Amino acid sequence: MKCQICLKELDEQSDPGYHSNCIKRLFGDPKVPTRLKYPRKEFREEVRKAVKEGRMSISGVQPKAQMTLESPVGPLVVTKSGGEYILKPTPEDYPCAAINEHLSMQMAKVAGFDVPECGLLTFADTDEQAYVIRRFDRIGDEKLHHEDMMQVFNFNNTNSDAKYDAATYLDVLNKCTEIAGLGVALECFSRLIFNYLTGNDDFHLKNISVMHGKTIKLTQMYDCLNSEIYSGNLDGSLALSMTGNDEKLPYYGTRLNGFYALPDFLTLAEMARIKEKPARRSIARIVQLQNNFIEMVYVSNLDENLKEKYSAIIKQRVELLSLEIS
Numbered sequence: 001m002k003c004q005i006c007l008k009e010l011d012e013q014s015d016p017g018y019h020s021n022c023i024k025r026l027f028g029d030p031k032v033p034t035r036l037k038y039p040r041k042e043f044r045e046e047v048r049k050a051v052k053e054g055r056m057s058i059s060g061v062q063p064k065a066q067m068t069l070e071s072p073v074g075p076l077v078v079t080k081s082g083g084e085y086i087l088k089p090t091p092e093d094y095p096c097a098a099i100n101e102h103l104s105m106q107m108a109k110v111a112g113f114d115v116p117e118c119g120l121l122t123f124a125d126t127d128e129q130a131y132v133i134r135r136f137d138r139i140g141d142e143k144l145h146h147e148d149m150m151q152v153f154n155f156n157n158t159n160s161d162a163k164y165d166a167a168t169y170l171d172v173l174n175k176c177t178e179i180a181g182l183g184v185a186l187e188c189f190s191r192l193i194f195n196y197l198t199g200n201d202d203f204h205l206k207n208i209s210v211m212h213g214k215t216i217k218l219t220q221m222y223d224c225l226n227s228e229i230y231s232g233n234l235d236g237s238l239a240l241s242m243t244g245n246d247e248k249l250p251y252y253g254t255r256l257n258g259f260y261a262l263p264d265f266l267t268l269a270e271m272a273r274i275k276e277k278p279a280r281r282s283i284a285r286i287v288q289l290q291n292n293f294i295e296m297v298y299v300s301n302l303d304e305n306l307k308e309k310y311s312a313i314i315k316q317r318v319e320l321l322s323l324e325i326s
């Protein structure tokens with residue numbers, strides 16, 4: 001087994017399953033226990049209660065809890081507010097989702113993206129793993145002001161499909177340029193490429209956020225997982241339309257197989273006034289890591305059949321993202 005924080009080789013001195021340095025990076029102290037004090041069922045109950053009482057300040061689709069350290073050496077406990085961590089257990093209908101998300105986030109880190117510290121923890125009574133991530137929106141008690149793309153666009157949140165159809169990736173990139181500059185748009189474009197390569201077809205308007213400060217930039221990445229390994233049909237769809245006129249795209253619009261390929265992404269970049277050179281460079285930077293990514297899939301704790309699916313999707317996407325139309 002590899003370290004359940006960095007996914008790299010363990011040495012003999014380490015605790016079973018973790019580098020103590022990695023625990024320290026995530027929690028501030030190497031003695032914080034990586035086994036939660038909650039049995040699996042009890043934890044589910046805690047989260048259900050928190051959601052029901054409406055004291056969840058973190059939204060999203062899957063049940064999750066805010067957590068804090070009871071003391072500098074732990075343990076990690078559920079809290080009503082002010083938690084520095086979010087814990088996401090695996091939902092019943094998405095096997096290995098916690099492992100999947102941790103794996104995808106570590107891949108993002110390897111690819112040089114800005115990713116919060118995160119890891120996998122076990123419950124008190126089972127070795128089932130839950131995903132923990134450090135919050136990027138607070139420093140101590142200070143709350144940092146951030147907005148997701150629904151808020152940036154001032155879109156009404158009442159219709160739950162709006163996060164998929166109220167804007168296109170082109171709109172998002174243009175908005176990034178407008179409020180934060182072309183560099184931020186390029187960063188967002190790179191994240192789109194990464195999510196496509198790793199089979200995340202849920203990169204919607206609430207999974208893209210900006211942080212307000214002296215300058216506006218993207219927040220650290222979150223909610224990256226290979227959602228296509230659960231859908232059965234590897235249909236290559238994206239969460240948002242690319243341009244609003246995708247049937248005009250050079251590959252997607254002519255092959256009609258539901259997949260996007262390099263020429264489509266380059267067209268998107270061009271329409272967003274991102275220059276071809278940096279666009280190609282950002283795609284190449286991610287594609288060239290394919291073997292590292294596939295190796296990470298195989299050292300992860302994903303079920304064997306999910307490993308096969310995950311690596312098949314990476315290979316398929318690498319091919320699509322390498323395809324030139326003359």
Ligand SMILES: Nc1ncnc2c1ncn2[C@@H]1O[C@H](COP(=O)(O)OP(=O)(O)O)[C@@H](O)[C@H]1O
Nearest residue numbers: 058059060061062133134135136137206222223
């Ligand atoms: N590390 C984090 N720090 C701060 N806020 C976060 C973090 N991760 C997620 N969030 C916020 O919580 C919301 C739900 O988390 P997300 O991981 O997207 O869960 P879901 O899978 O339910 O959509 C996000 O839309 C984002 O606003």
Ligand SMILES: [Mg+2]
Nearest residue numbers: 060206207223
């Ligand atoms: Mg989300």
Ligand SMILES: [Zn+2]
Nearest residue numbers: 003006019022
């Ligand atoms: Zn480690």
